Amino acid sequence: MKNKKALITGISGQDGAYLAKFLLSKNYIVIGGERQNASGSTWRLKELGIENKVKVVPFELLEENNIVDVIRLGKFDEIYNLAAQSFVGNSYSSPIFTSNVNALGVTRILEAIRHFSKKTRFYQASTSEMYGNSKSNRQNEITSFEPVSPYAISKLYAHWMVNMYRDAYNIFCCSGILFNHESPLRGGEFVTKKIIRDLARVKYKYLSNLSLGNIYSKRDWGYSEDYVEAMWKMLQQKKARDFVISSGKTYTVKDFVNKASKYYGFDLIWEGTGLSEKALDKKTKKVIVRIDKKYFRPTEVNYLYGNSSKAKKNLQWSPKTNIDQLIKKMCDHEIKKYK
Ligand code: NAP
Numbered sequence: 640m641k642n643k644k645a646l647i648t649g650i651s652g653q654d655g656a657y658l659a660k661f662l663l664s665k666n667y668i669v670i671g672g673e674r675q676n677a678s679g680s681t682w683r684l685k686e687l688g689i690e691n692k693v694k695v696v697p698f699e700l701l702e703e704n705n706i707v708d709v710i711r712l713g714k715f716d717e718i719y720n721l722a723a724q725s726f727v728g729n730s731y732s733s734p735i736f737t738s739n740v741n742a743l744g745v746t747r748i749l750e751a752i753r754h755f756s757k758k759t760r761f762y763q764a765s766t767s768e769m770y771g772n773s774k775s776n777r778q779n780e781i782t783s784f785e786p787v788s789p790y791a792i793s794k795l796y797a798h799w800m801v802n803m804y805r806d807a808y809n810i811f812c813c814s815g816i817l818f819n820h821e822s823p824l825r826g827g828e829f830v831t832k833k834i835i836r837d838l839a840r841v842k843y844k845y846l847s848n849l850s851l852g853n854i855y856s857k858r859d860w861g862y863s864e865d866y867v868e869a870m871w872k873m874l875q876q877k878k879a880r881d882f883v884i885s886s887g888k889t890y891t892v893k894d895f896v897n898k899a900s901k902y903y904g905f906d907l908i909w910e911g912t913g914l915s916e917k918a919l920d921k922k923t924k925k926v927i928v929r930i931d932k933k934y935f936r937p938t939e940v941n942y943l944y945g946n947s948s949k950a951k952k953n954l955q956w957s958p959k960t961n962i963d964q965l966i967k968k969m970c971d972h973e974i975k976k977y978k
């Protein structure tokens with residue numbers, strides 16, 4: 640049988656690298672789209688030992704002609720759109736850029752598929768951030784969206800566009816509504832990686848303490864390598880449908896700090912409230928964690944807790960890695976840098 644050919648946009652990102660590894664294990668020909676001013680290049684592919692197995696092509700979500708050329712000439716069986724301005728914090732200072740990339744960028748891809756590659760199956764990286772401050776106790780595919788950040792609003796636009804192209808033009812396109820997922824390859828701007836990286840710096844005396852913003856928001860954290868398999872499963876279905884992918888557990892940022900600190904050998908005692916709250920190590924009395932108002936956002940998603948029963952039933956997908964195993968993977972990877 641002919642090998643399938645897939646385009647992964649955002650190949651230099653966390654999920655791009657793990658998805659490339661996964662598709663290669665399924666004998667796909669993997670083409671990675673990378674924007675030309677890419678900062679991180681392909682270090683994640685190198686970490687996974689697959690940099691020579693993926694052909695990287697220029698791919699810029701802001702550039703319609705570039706997108707049309709790649710899709711028209713590529714004749715892809717599947718396209719996974721993982722490229723995005725993905726940091727919620729930055730979307731407040733760059734709302735126009737974020738919308739152009741995350742919202743209109745997806746319309747550019749859908750138009751290219753509609754005109755030049757109608758048989759290509761398309762996966763869009765939607766997000767639990769779209770639920771915003773929805774009142775639901777656990778969010779699933781029928782929970783209403785109440786986005787509160789420019790990032791979430793841009794992603795919701797793309798999410799509805801994908802639905803529209805599916806209904807109007809009979810294109811196989813769907814969205815995975817993925818809850819937060821992390822890994823040793825997570826970008827340092829996201830809170831889990833920041834916690835793991837900075838606590839290691841404190842442990843090995845390169846930093847005096849870790850500074851954080853809101854430690855009371857709750858997130859449903861899973862492991863990226865588990866989640867990319869669900870993306871692939873969505874494109875193997877008979878019918879294109881959207882699915883929630885989550886770990887089914889929720890923890891505060893503070894819980895995550897406590898768990899990671901324990902793994903590194905700190906025994907934290909918390910004291911104070913609000914901006915004065917801090918955590919000291921019981922043995923040394925040294926301040927390990929501080930709160931800094933510069934890390935608070937103008938609006939916050941306080942609570943995310945997903946329900947992926949539909950994925951379990953229809954995709955036979957369940958998460959394999961729990962939060963403690965995830966933290967162990969991330970901490971061990973970080974500690975290696977100091978040994
Ligand atoms: P990531 O590590 O930040 O990767 C984002 C990728 O998009 C990078 O390769 C980045 O390139 C690329 N990119 C940014 N702007 C671009 C543009 N204008 N044109 C082309 N490429 C561009 O994100 P991730 O964690 O792997 O997430 C993958 C996708 O899933 C994103 O769409 C994200 O919004 C979504 N998502 C993530 C999570 C999560 O918890 N990780 C949850 C739900 C949804 P550079 O390397 O040059 O910056």
Ligand code: GDD
Nearest residue numbers: 725727766767768818819828829830831851852853856934
């Ligand atoms: N980044 C960061 N840095 N977040 C902090 C900090 C800090 O110093 N202190 C507290 N937080 C809080 C944020 O306010 C937020 O409530 C929570 O930690 C998680 O922040 P991030 O790790 O930046 O992730 P996110 O939930 O905003 O967004 C991630 O998950 C979405 C899915 O729900 C990103 O991966 C998005 O791309 C993704 O769509």
